[in-house]
Amino acid sequence: MSEETKPLKITKIVIDRDLCIGAASCVVIAPGTFQMDEENKAYLVDIDGHDAETIKMAAESCPTKAIFLYDEDGNQVYP
Amino acid sequence: MREVEILIIGGGAAGTTAAETYRVGGGQGDVVIVSDEAHQLYSRVLLPHAAKGKISPEKAFLKNEAWYAEKRIELMRGRSVLRVDYKRSIATLDGDEEISYKKLLIAVGGKPRAWQMSGADHADVLQLQTYEDAIKLRERLVPDMRMAIVGSGFIAIEFAAACVEKGVKATLINRGPHFWTSALGEKIGHAVQAALEAKGVEVRNGAKVAAVEVEGGISGVTLSTGETVPCNLVGVGIGIETPMEPFGDLRGTQGLLADAYLKASHENVWVAGDCAEYDDEVVGFRRVVGNWANAIAQGRHVGQALLGRHEKFVLLTGYSTAVFPGASLLFLGESRMLPEAQRYERVLEDGKKIVEFRTLGGRVIGATLLNAVDQRAAAAALITSGVSVAGRESDLADPHVPLDGF
Numbered sequence: 123m124s125e126e127t128k129p130l131k132i133t134k135i136v137i138d139r140d141l142c143i144g145a146a147s148c149v150v151i152a153p154g155t156f157q158m159d160e161e162n163k164a165y166l167v168d169i170d171g172h173d174a175e176t177i178k179m180a181a182e183s184c185p186t187k188a189i190f191l192y193d194e195d196g197n198q199v200y201p
Numbered sequence: 202m203r204e205v206e207i208l209i210i211g212g213g214a215a216g217t218t219a220a221e222t223y224r225v226g227g228g229q230g231d232v233v234i235v236s237d238e239a240h241q242l243y244s245r246v247l248l249p250h251a252a253k254g255k256i257s258p259e260k261a262f263l264k265n266e267a268w269y270a271e272k273r274i275e276l277m278r279g280r281s282v283l284r285v286d287y288k289r290s291i292a293t294l295d296g297d298e299e300i301s302y303k304k305l306l307i308a309v310g311g312k313p314r315a316w317q318m319s320g321a322d323h324a325d326v327l328q329l330q331t332y333e334d335a336i337k338l339r340e341r342l343v344p345d346m347r348m349a350i351v352g353s354g355f356i357a358i359e360f361a362a363a364c365v366e367k368g369v370k371a372t373l374i375n376r377g378p379h380f381w382t383s384a385l386g387e388k389i390g391h392a393v394q395a396a397l398e399a400k401g402v403e404v405r406n407g408a409k410v411a412a413v414e415v416e417g418g419i420s421g422v423t424l425s426t427g428e429t430v431p432c433n434l435v436g437v438g439i440g441i442e443t444p445m446e447p448f449g450d451l452r453g454t455q456g457l458l459a460d461a462y463l464k465a466s467h468e469n470v471w472v473a474g475d476c477a478e479y480d481d482e483v484v485g486f487r488r489v490v491g492n493w494a495n496a497i498a499q500g501r502h503v504g505q506a507l508l509g510r511h512e513k514f515v516l517l518t519g520y521s522t523a524v525f526p527g528a529s530l531l532f533l534g535e536s537r538m539l540p541e542a543q544r545y546e547r548v549l550e551d552g553k554k555i556v557e558f559r560t561l562g563g564r565v566i567g568a569t570l571l572n573a574v575d576q577r578a579a580a581a582a583l584i585t586s587g588v589s590v591a592g593r594e595s596d597l598a599d600p601h602v603p604l605d606g607f
Binding site for chain 2: 143144145146147149150151158160161162175179182183185186187
């Protein structure tokens with residue numbers, strides 16, 4: 123955390139449905155933000171469902187890197 | 202002797218998630234992960250894609266060096282733990298290095314079962330579990346090669362799909378009477394086999410390898426019938442097992458024993474991930490669960506336990522695999538066919554969709570869905586509710602009886 127004094131803020135989440143295989147680890151970590159739909163794909167429930175750190179952990183847990191996070195300046199934070 | 206607050210044996214999804222959860226949750230103690238792999242955390246789920254050449258192998262990495270440094274998690278790579286002295290709280294690593302811990306998490310995952318076969322040590326007898334395995338498969342899968350695949354489970358399917366992708370002719374050799382006998386009933390087993398055959402994979406059921414023929418390179422595998430299947434690569438996917446040796450009296454039937462809290466019988470020791478044989482209150486018995494979401498969830502659970510939370514781990518997870526587009530499998534709950542369990546197969550839409558239920562003691566403990574992810578919620582509810590289906594088991598196979606009617 124050298125120069126990152128500004129707390130992380132996630133303003134956009136994109137889930138790539140082609141990459142998503144329904145492992146559901148994002149739901150395990152951040153169920154208030156991610157849930158599984160009828161096709162067993164993750165979808166966004168509420169971007170404010172968890173703090174940014176938890177949402178980032180959820181995205182990083184995805185075994186196919188299907189969750190893309192962007193900060194308030196529109197920069198891709200993950201992956 | 203080195204002394205650490207938290208020692209984690211295993212650098213996979215469970216171990217790494219536990220370390221991360223502890224640190225992000227405010228844990229200040231030093232955290233050391235000992236991993237027998239040479240790499241930071243990577244996604245085993247992406248290995249088949251890397252082997253097929255669909256992504257570069259580096260894409261499989263989920264964490265980089267900077268992440269470990271930032272989280273103050275030390276990763277000791279390429280090191281193995283020889284034994285643990287629980288009374289003295291000391292783990293002994295290769296080279297007889299001792300590390301004493303305040304708290305220990307064992308999350309060693311599984312290792313591919315050794316194939317007891319003459320010729321099995323040949324360099325072209327391949328596995329698909331590690332990063333190195335994927336790289337090797339990627340290099341060796343070139344047109345004009347022929348592969349014999351031994352086994353009929355998840356890894357055998359991945360080998361077959363990789364062969365199809367790379368134009369390599371594959372013959373799958375399965376000991377069981379139908380495809381993936383240890384997990385699937387006949388109906389889904391036949392459907393998965395048909396999906397493989399439609400892509401040009403030859404499937405031999407009830408067949409057993411007697412020898413790998415080696416003359417410099419591999420020239421074929423000979424079956425117990427005497428027939429030789431020509432090939433120059435062999436892919437082995439006959440299951441995984443838990444490395445028990447270093448962990449003394451935690452040895453269970455399939456994994457390392459833990460209670461419903463993922464707590465081992467020794468003070469300050471937890472077990473998580475694919476190696477944990479824990480009291481699963483979702484299905485009502487002790488078992489090992491080997492899937493990605495479970496490893497993440499159990500790692501997270503123990504990470505919170507390391508911060509002082511005391512709660513049972515109660516969660517239904519599943520895993521899915523797309524054999525090929527148009528043939529998807531989703532496993533929920535207990536995926537193995539236990540000897541004492543019963544199986545009920547529900548055929549929907551003229552066989553396009555099949556849902557298989559496994560019951561034990563009058564309750565549903567597992568379900569497998571072929572092309573039927575829309576049934577996931579209903580099937581999961583049958584398992585998690587623990588509702589009794591005693592006396593009505595045959596209704597599980599009747600597509601006219603709604604699943605929410607139990």
